[in-house]
Amino acid sequence: MAHALSAEGTSKxxxxxxxxxxxxxxxxxxxxxxxxxxxxxxxxxxxxxxxLALLMDYAQAHLVIADPARAEAIHAQGVGLxxxxxxxxxxxxxxxxxxxxxVARHSEADRWAEVDERDTFAFMSTAGTTGLPKLSIKxxxxxxxxxxxxxxxxxxxxxxxxxxxxxxxxxxxxxxGFSLLMTALAGxxxxxxxxxxxxDKFLEAVQRYRPRITWLVPTMVxxxxxxxxxxxxxxxxxxVISAGAPLPPSLRRQAEEAWPHVVILDVLGQTEACGPIACxxxxxxxxxxxxxxxxxxxxxxxxxxxxDDDRELGPGEVGEVCYRGPLLAQGYFRNPDATIAAFRGGWxxxxxxxxxxxxxxxxxxxxxxxxxxxxxxxxxPAEVEDVLITHPAVAxxxxxxxxxxxxxxxxxxxxxxxxxxxxxxxxxxxxCRARLAHYKCPRRVFFIDSLPKSSVxxxxxxxxxxxxLAEMNSK
Numbered sequence: 160m161a162h163a164l165s166a167e168g169t170s171k172x173x174x175x176x177x178x179x180x181x182x183x184x185x186x187x188x189x190x191x192x193x194x195x196x197x198x199x200x201x202x203x204x205x206x207x208x209x210x211l212a213l214l215m216d217y218a219q220a221h222l223v224i225a226d227p228a229r230a231e232a233i234h235a236q237g238v239g240l241x242x243x244x245x246x247x248x249x250x251x252x253x254x255x256x257x258x259x260x261x262v263a264r265h266s267e268a269d270r271w272a273e274v275d276e277r278d279t280f281a282f283m284s285t286a287g288t289t290g291l292p293k294l295s296i297k298x299x300x301x302x303x304x305x306x307x308x309x310x311x312x313x314x315x316x317x318x319x320x321x322x323x324x325x326x327x328x329x330x331x332x333x334x335x336g337f338s339l340l341m342t343a344l345a346g347x348x349x350x351x352x353x354x355x356x357x358x359d360k361f362l363e364a365v366q367r368y369r370p371r372i373t374w375l376v377p378t379m380v381x382x383x384x385x386x387x388x389x390x391x392x393x394x395x396x397x398x399v400i401s402a403g404a405p406l407p408p409s410l411r412r413q414a415e416e417a418w419p420h421v422v423i424l425d426v427l428g429q430t431e432a433c434g435p436i437a438c439x440x441x442x443x444x445x446x447x448x449x450x451x452x453x454x455x456x457x458x459x460x461x462x463x464x465x466x467d468d469d470r471e472l473g474p475g476e477v478g479e480v481c482y483r484g485p486l487l488a489q490g491y492f493r494n495p496d497a498t499i500a501a502f503r504g505g506w507x508x509x510x511x512x513x514x515x516x517x518x519x520x521x522x523x524x525x526x527x528x529x530x531x532x533x534x535x536x537x538x539x540p541a542e543v544e545d546v547l548i549t550h551p552a553v554a555x556x557x558x559x560x561x562x563x564x565x566x567x568x569x570x571x572x573x574x575x576x577x578x579x580x581x582x583x584x585x586x587x588x589x590x591c592r593a594r595l596a597h598y599k600c601p602r603r604v605f606f607i608d609s610l611p612k613s614s615v616x617x618x619x620x621x622x623x624x625x626x627x628l629a630e631m632n633s634k
Contacts, residue, residue, distance in 0.1 A: 160191030162265035163258075167222055167243055171196035171272050174282060176215045176223040176241060178202050178233065180354045181331050184247045184258065186340065188224055189281075189331075193299065196272040199281040200294075201332035205536075205596045208232045212239030217292050218282050218492065224258050276300025282492050283334045285430045285537070294492040295334070295431050305433035305486035306341035308456040313342070315441055316422050317371050317397045321347030326370035328356040328379060329535070335402055338434025339374055358386035362393070369395035376403035376535035380414050381565045390418045402426040402435070403535035404567040405523065411449055427452040427480075427521065431488040431507055437461060437521050444520065451520040452513075459484040462506065463515055466527065469504060477514045479527055481506040529620060531560035531568035536598045538570055540620065543591065543599055547572055550590045552580035557610050558601065559624040572601040573623045575610060582606075605630070 169175055175192055177199060179185045185201070192199045200218050202211055204226070211233060215223060222243040225233055227250035233240060234253045245258035280302055282294040313319050325343045327350055329336040343350045351368045353360055356379055364370070373396060375383065380401065399414070399421050406425050414423055422445060426438040439445045439453035455461040461482040463472045472478045483506050490498035501508055510530070513523040531538045540558035547556035555575040560568030576582060584604040591600040611622040 160187050160262050160265075161194040161270045162268075163262045164191055164195055164197065164222075165270070166265065167261075169195055169197045169222060171274070172198060172279070173222075174198040174200045174218045174220040176200045176202055176211075176218070176220040176225075177332070178204050178211060178223060178225040178229040179247060179332075180204060180226060181327070181336075181352045182226070182247070182354060183352070184224075184226075185331055186352070189337070193274070193280060194271055196274040196278055198279050201281065201337070202284065203330070203332055203536075203596070204229050205598060207594070207596055208236035209239075210596065212236050214284060214292055214294075215239065215241055218294055227253070230255055274299060276303065279489075281337075283337075283430045283488075285334075285491075293494055293497055296489040296492050297334075297433060298489065301433050301486050301488065302338070302341050303345070304458060305338055305435070305456075306345040308458055308486060309338070309342045309435045310346050312435070312438060312440070312456055313372070313398070316424060319346050319348075323348040323372065324351065324368055324370040325349070326351045326353070326361070326364055326368065326373040328353050328361060329374050329376065329403065333403075333535075334430035335374070335428050335434050338428070339400070341434075356382075358382050358388060362386075362388055365393050365395060371395065371397045372400070373398075374400040374402065377401060377406050377410055377567055378404075378534040378565055380406070380410055384410075384413055384417055388417075390420055393418060393421070396421050398422045398424055400424050400426055402428045404532040407564055407567070408450065410564060415449075425449075425452055427511075427523070429509060431501070431509075432459075432482070432484075433486045433488070436482055439520075448516075448520060451516070451522055453520055455482065455484075455521075456486075458486065461515075461521065463513060464506070464508075466512070472514070474515055474517045477512060477524055480509045480511040480513045480521065480523070482509065483507060529559070531570060533560070533563075533566045533568045533570055533598060535567075538568070538599045543570065543572065543595065543601065546591050546594045547574065547587065547601075549594070550582065550587060552576050552582040553587070554578075554580075555610050555618070557618050557620055557623045559620055559627075561603065561624070561628070566602075569603065570599065570601050571603040571605065571624075571627065573605045573607050573610060573627055575607060 216239045220241045223241045227248045230246040231252045244255045246255040247258045280299045281297045285293045428435045437455045463478045510528045543558040544556045554577045557573045561571045563569035587604045611619040
């Protein structure tokens with residue numbers, strides 16, 4: 160694969176976009192690029208073609224490799240595409256060369272560029288398409304350190320010797336999914352890769368391959384419980400990692416009651432940190448403090464700092480969670496303002512609000528920013544609002560998350576209609592689904608007479624959300 164990439168003009172530092180569901184081709188592409196010192200640009204295949212084109216153009220990708228479904232959509236976009244494009248798999252709809260055929264024509268002789276731990280391995284997208292994209296710059300050394308550090312922490316809960324089987328249900332284009340893949344490789348594990356999660360596919364894989372470890376985001380935990388999956392069904396599993404979104408306490412209790420033999424390990428992770436940052440250090444802590452995210456991993460310094468004055472806070476004081484260490488990204492590609500804001504004072508400011516207890520264990524309270532996490536995906540209100548106000552009947556819109564036991568945050572919108580206009584909730588949602596990735600679209604729309612605003616005309620998002628919650632609770 161490295162030879163094939165090189166023949167197509169991929170050299171050290173060049174970015175290659177990868178738009179695929181979980182598959183071996185995606186994993187091989189990551190490491191073929193690594194051998195050349197080139198940069199992987201894994202993208203969310205659920206994005207619209209226009210969103211993918213924006214990110215590929217911003218990252219200056221010179222080549223894209225996509226599976227058939229994504230290749231057809233990207234090709235139909237027609238603009239903003241890299242100069243070279245390949246498809247993995249058969250499709251009659253796209254005149255792109257076959258990637259596997261190209262690879263088969265090249266030598267299997269080992270090939271390595273001069274690469275060290277400071278060279279860029281990947282750009283991981285951490286935000287929506289409002290304003291400048293935030294592509295986290297990840298180096299070879301950061302991912303290596305993160306994988307070994309998390310492997311060491313997992314050894315507190317399960318046998319992590321070579322040959323351990325891990326079931327990966329989450330997308331490898333995500334920083335979290337890829338970080339767990341790296342942990343498995345560092346440990347010499349066998350990795351079972353699901354193309355897409357579904358409870359029946361998950362159950363079939365557990366019973367066939369007998370993994371000890373898996374990662375389920377809260378929506379997956381909920382789906383498995385809803386499908387009636389029992390402890391006997393998943394007897395081989397010893398650890399279920401929960402990350403990607405906060406695990407609601409009620410859902411944790413349901414999972415622990417249904418699967419008492421499994422350790423539910425709630426992990427704090429972030430793309431900028433190459434995945435996991437903190438989790439519990441032993442089973443006793445998990446049982447005694449089910450709400451905690453534990454202590455930072457080896458090499459990570461974690462502190463809670465004042466939101467207004469950035470001073471270090473003591474136990475029980477609520478502030479912004481900040482950290483630093485050798486697994487932390489170098490910043491954001493071509494976005495110096497965002498880099499300076501997030502990495503100020505030598506600490507990465509996570510945007511999470513939380514506190515440390517007297518034993519140094521971390522608890523999260525809320526998110527500092529307005530970002531929602533729905534089903535493990537990040538959604539930014541301004542991006543959704545920009546689409547909502549393009550509807551001819553919408554005068555103003557405010558987007559926020561409502562608590563939901565399945566999705567974590569349920570994307571909701573409060574909408575003010577233009578004078579004499581009419582529109583239904585279904586109309587508004589359909590308008591968004593035609594212009595945004597579906598997970599970003601509102602699932603509920605509330606029509607109100609006016610939005611609460613500050614003295615300078617700024618929409619007060621929290622007050623709008625509280626008004627909607629009050630109306631829901633009164634019914």
